[in-house]
Amino acid sequence: MNNITIGQYIPGDSWLHKLDPRIKLLSLVVLLVATFFIPISHELIPLVSMGVIFLGVMALTYSTGIPIRKVLNGLKPIVFLLTFTFVIQVFYVKTGDILASIPMYISLTSVLGIIIFIVFYQWSKKYVRFKIIYFFAAVLMVFVLQAYLPYVPFTSYTLDIHTDGLMRALFIFVRITNVIIMTSLLTFTTMTTDLNFAIEALLRPLKVIKVPVDVMAMMLSLTLRYIPTLLGETEKIMKAQASRGVDFKESKFKEKVVQIISLLIPVFVISFKRAEDLGNAMEVRGYVIGAKRTKIDEYRIGFSDLATLFISFVILAIIIVVKTI
Amino acid sequence: MGIQFKNVGYAYKGFKKSYDAIKNINLNIESKGEFIAIVGHTGSGKSTLVQHMNALLLPNEGNVIVFGQQLPPKKSEKINYLRQKVGLVFQFPEYQLFEETIIKDIMFGPKNFKETSEHALESAKKAASIVGIDESLYEQSPFRISGGQMRRVAVAGILAMEPEILVLDEPTRGLDPKGRTDLMEIFREIHEKEDKTIILITHDMDLVSEYAKRIIVLSEGKIVFDGKKEDLFAHPDFNSYHLDYPTPLKILKHLEETIGLPFVPKYDFTSLLEYLKEVNHE
Numbered sequence: 001m002n003n004i005t006i007g008q009y010i011p012g013d014s015w016l017h018k019l020d021p022r023i024k025l026l027s028l029v030v031l032l033v034a035t036f037f038i039p040i041s042h043e044l045i046p047l048v049s050m051g052v053i054f055l056g057v058m059a060l061t062y063s064t065g066i067p068i069r070k071v072l073n074g075l076k077p078i079v080f081l082l083t084f085t086f087v088i089q090v091f092y093v094k095t096g097d098i099l100a101s102i103p104m105y106i107s108l109t110s111v112l113g114i115i116i117f118i119v120f121y122q123w124s125k126k127y128v129r130f131k132i133i134y135f136f137a138a139v140l141m142v143f144v145l146q147a148y149l150p151y152v153p154f155t156s157y158t159l160d161i162h163t164d165g166l167m168r169a170l171f172i173f174v175r176i177t178n179v180i181i182m183t184s185l186l187t188f189t190t191m192t193t194d195l196n197f198a199i200e201a202l203l204r205p206l207k208v209i210k211v212p213v214d215v216m217a218m219m220l221s222l223t224l225r226y227i228p229t230l231l232g233e234t235e236k237i238m239k240a241q242a243s244r245g246v247d248f249k250e251s252k253f254k255e256k257v258v259q260i261i262s263l264l265i266p267v268f269v270i271s272f273k274r275a276e277d278l279g280n281a282m283e284v285r286g287y288v289i290g291a292k293r294t295k296i297d298e299y300r301i302g303f304s305d306l307a308t309l310f311i312s313f314v315i316l317a318i319i320i321v322v323k324t325i
Numbered sequence: 326m327g328i329q330f331k332n333v334g335y336a337y338k339g340f341k342k343s344y345d346a347i348k349n350i351n352l353n354i355e356s357k358g359e360f361i362a363i364v365g366h367t368g369s370g371k372s373t374l375v376q377h378m379n380a381l382l383l384p385n386e387g388n389v390i391v392f393g394q395q396l397p398p399k400k401s402e403k404i405n406y407l408r409q410k411v412g413l414v415f416q417f418p419e420y421q422l423f424e425e426t427i428i429k430d431i432m433f434g435p436k437n438f439k440e441t442s443e444h445a446l447e448s449a450k451k452a453a454s455i456v457g458i459d460e461s462l463y464e465q466s467p468f469r470i471s472g473g474q475m476r477r478v479a480v481a482g483i484l485a486m487e488p489e490i491l492v493l494d495e496p497t498r499g500l501d502p503k504g505r506t507d508l509m510e511i512f513r514e515i516h517e518k519e520d521k522t523i524i525l526i527t528h529d530m531d532l533v534s535e536y537a538k539r540i541i542v543l544s545e546g547k548i549v550f551d552g553k554k555e556d557l558f559a560h561p562d563f564n565s566y567h568l569d570y571p572t573p574l575k576i577l578k579h580l581e582e583t584i585g586l587p588f589v590p591k592y593d594f595t596s597l598l599e600y601l602k603e604v605n606h607e
Binding site: 233236237239240241242243244245246247261262264265266269270 | 376379381405408409412413414415418420421422423433434435436437438468482483486
């Protein structure tokens with residue numbers, strides 16, 4: 001717990017790192033809108049534009065010098081979603097030419113085979129380097145087993161793979177991947193404090209309708225600031241209670257409840273104390289809620305910032321124009 | 326028995342590289358009759374060292390042997406019981422209080438080590454009386470007493486486990502002078518009555534010279550001195566340890582320089598006063 005990093009910022013020196021955080025966030029929003037403006041379809045233009053965006057995103061990743069593996073790791077949490085949408089699309093879209101028609105059997109042998117395969121997968125996945133690809137292969141294998149082990153069948157069905165279904169599945173797959181990579185590029189190249197500043201700056205117009213944007217931003221930055229501190233305190237209390245015989249690893253559920261309480265109450269007390277101290281320290285140094293504050297680092301929007309924003313809007317415009325034609 | 330360190334090293338894992346907190350530690354601590362002070366700069370590895378003594382940290386290199394149990398342990402071995410044998414009082418232990426009443430909080434430790442409620446209550450009461458917590462406070466909330474009392478309650482929480490070795494990480498930090506001597510007298514009493522080994526981390530050289538018998542000096546994660554306090558303060562390399570002389574010794578040195586009073590090392594104020602009276606009479 002000594003070296004937790006809040007957010008995913010990877011220090012670097014690329015142009016994307018140097019971009020003004022406000023512009024970066026705004027451009028991301030524009031590009032996300034552009035990505036979602038491309039209609040889900042199996043026609044050529046949307047497919048090509050999605051592919052172009054994918055290539056662009058890849059080029060962007062390359063230009064930042066962030067290892068591509070790290071970026072792809074951002075996909076991990078949604079691997080299941082990706083597979084699920086893919087399978088649904090392949091199964092339920094019934095238009096276009098039939099690419100293949102495969103009889104599938106749910107039989108004693110295939111069910112057994114699948115169970116054995118899943119056990120094997122769970123065991124073997126720790127030895128595989130490319131876990132995501134291995135997962136996709138495993139899902140494919142589940143269907144292959146259904147097709148090739150028809151002995152002692154209970155029931156059977158036919159899987160018709162249509163070109164449209166396959167195209168749409170691919171399309172959605174690439175779109176989600178694009179969105180994830182774009183957003184992770186933002187978090188990889190922007191420090192949390194800068195991100196916080198960007199959010200504050202972009203939400204500033206809401207002040208007109210009396211939303212206390214600056215107070216919320218201050219709260220957010222203080223919260224982020226105190227996560228490592230409180231984790232450090234929690235670790236200390238954990239050790240102190242471990243010295244009193246609390247065994248956080250091996251104990252029954254009933255004991256666990258008491259143990260969690262022995263951790264929660266001290267941390268709660270400490271965080272209140274800290275909050276009070278911090279509040280006093282801020283007031284002593286002249287913090288007044290809602291008063292105008294200056295910054296130690298002022299951001300200035302330069303040429304490259306404007307150019308980035310311009311290009312993002314151009315991409316959005318092109319996609320809208322192409323869509324309406 | 327007791328605690329042995331054999332070539333122990335421990336490194337905290339950083340983001341990219343790891344930081345050696347302690348390295349090449351060789352140490353032998355008896356389970357009875359020692360009063361050890363561990364001194365050294367902030368960041369010299371004192372806290373890391375003592376956390377190895379009750380298996381809160383497990384060594385990266387080498388072995389620690391605590392009451393016959395080798396650390397790091399084999400996979401199936403449980404090490405929780407060591408924390409009953411070696412009681413560790415952390416810095417600012419008052420933050421670990423959480424129960425509704427003081428007596429319940431003191432009982433928490435013994436109960437965790439599967440003592441019966443009656444026995445836990447008994448040892449809790451005993452521990453409370455050792456640290457001077459009055460019976461009328463037993464049913465009070467531990468959050469409604471003064472800071473000094475909270476610390477005593479926390480210390481009692483460890484004492485109630487009846488550890489064989491007591492390890493104290495800066496127990497007097499943040500206390501006023503009176504609270505400091507009171508607490509140290511409690512430890513001295515435990516040490517003298519029950520012949521328990523006490524290990525003390527502190528920055529206060531006056532406490533070191535008054536109470537400790539053996540001193541371990543840590544510098545940048547290594548033991549640079551391990552021996553009797555008499556030897557330490559007379560050591561030719563003393564200045565290289567970046568430590569301060571305790572006040573009685575400073576006074577004696579000053580008197581030697583200014584009025585030529587013969588220098589006889591005295592480690593606490595009472596014996597210093599006696600010595601001065603003696604010299605005065607002659």
